[in-house]
Amino acid sequence: MLVYKPIVFWNILVSLMIGLFFIIDGYRNPGPYVMIIIMKPIGWIFSIIIERFFLSKYSYFYKNQGLRFRRIFSNIIIYDIAMLFTIIITFLLCRNFLLTVLPKALINKQY
Amino acid sequence: MQELFIDSVTQSFNQQAILNGVFINCKIGETVGLLGRNGSGKSTLLKIIFGSLKADFKFLKINDTITDKGYLSQNLSYLPQDNFIPSKLTVKKAIEIFCNKHQNELLKIESIASNLNYKFRELSGGNRRFIEALTIIYSDADFVLLDEPFSQLAPLMVEELKRHINRIKIHKGFIVTDHYYNSIINIADRIVLLHNGCNYHIKDSKDLILHGYLPEPKD
Numbered sequence: 001m002l003v004y005k006p007i008v009f010w011n012i013l014v015s016l017m018i019g020l021f022f023i024i025d026g027y028r029n030p031g032p033y034v035m036i037i038i039m040k041p042i043g044w045i046f047s048i049i050i051e052r053f054f055l056s057k058y059s060y061f062y063k064n065q066g067l068r069f070r071r072i073f074s075n076i077i078i079y080d081i082a083m084l085f086t087i088i089i090t091f092l093l094c095r096n097f098l099l100t101v102l103p104k105a106l107i108n109k110q111y
Numbered sequence: 112m113q114e115l116f117i118d119s120v121t122q123s124f125n126q127q128a129i130l131n132g133v134f135i136n137c138k139i140g141e142t143v144g145l146l147g148r149n150g151s152g153k154s155t156l157l158k159i160i161f162g163s164l165k166a167d168f169k170f171l172k173i174n175d176t177i178t179d180k181g182y183l184s185q186n187l188s189y190l191p192q193d194n195f196i197p198s199k200l201t202v203k204k205a206i207e208i209f210c211n212k213h214q215n216e217l218l219k220i221e222s223i224a225s226n227l228n229y230k231f232r233e234l235s236g237g238n239r240r241f242i243e244a245l246t247i248i249y250s251d252a253d254f255v256l257l258d259e260p261f262s263q264l265a266p267l268m269v270e271e272l273k274r275h276i277n278r279i280k281i282h283k284g285f286i287v288t289d290h291y292y293n294s295i296i297n298i299a300d301r302i303v304l305l306h307n308g309c310n311y312h313i314k315d316s317k318d319l320i321l322h323g324y325l326p327e328p329k330d
Binding site for chain 1: 161162163180182183184185188189191195196197208209247250
């Protein structure tokens with residue numbers, strides 16, 4: 001209830017895309033890191049704008065629970081950062097599988 | 112001391128003073144009725160206390176703690192004039208969110224028990240308003256602000272709501288405003304009238320006539 005779900009899904013999609021770039025471009029190249037620095041803050045700004053519209057409709061519902069907008073927004077960003085790191089680390093651990101076995105299997109139509 | 116206290120409230124819109132040094136207090140076990148003409152600043156005052164509107168100046172203390180926004184104390188609930196609970200939420204879920212201390216008492220109320228699994232969008236306008244009002248009245252907060260709780264309600268529901276306010280009053284302090292002034296006079300221990308940006312403590316209906324809130328009786 002606290003967040004507008006399409007925002008969460010969009011942020012996860014962006015994180016997955018960044019994770020994919022890490023696999024393709026490698027973890028030592030600066031490209032994917034630059035993507036994080038540029039794309040994530042832009043995503044957060046849009047999330048906050050959209051969320052603000054969504055929450056203004058129910059502002060008294062949240063305020064009656066003692067919640068202020070700032071706390072909800074900071075939670076969105078914190079959870080998104082956690083999700084991004086989880087995706088990057090998971091992709092790092094499964095890099096060989098994702099880079100070789102999975103495309104090969106897809107080509108062979110095993111999945 | 113368990114008390115909500117707000118002093119020196121000053122608020123103006125477009126350089127017109129709506130509230131000018133207004134003060135009001137409310138103790139646990141007390142219902143304060145707030146009356147005033149349209150545009151006298153009743154709702155503005157409640158929003159300032161709750162913290163959803165920033166006053167030009169105010170001094171707010173809840174249970175001896177100075178606070179900027181009432182809702183951040185988590186000891187203050189506010190029933191706004193419009194519906195505030197999301198439509199897709201069930202009555203049961205809303206009660207779980209807002210009412211823990213007095214949940215059992217609330218669940219015994221017939222109109223709550225019979226609508227427990229309904230979503231708010233499935234309720235009629237009057238029922239929805241009634242259940243939202245009850246959710247706030249029985250909420251966990253020590254102090255409750257009710258902005259026109261009786262509007263949209265049938266007379267029987269108004270009477271029932273008044274009974275619930277009186278029943279739970281020993282645990283809470285209420286500040287209630289409404290245009291149904293007879294209902295306010297019935298439930299309030301004290302009446303405060305907002306007029307010309309100032310507050311007046313009202314002893315009887317003669318004072319309401321004196322300050323121009325009620326018309327002079329025709330002989």
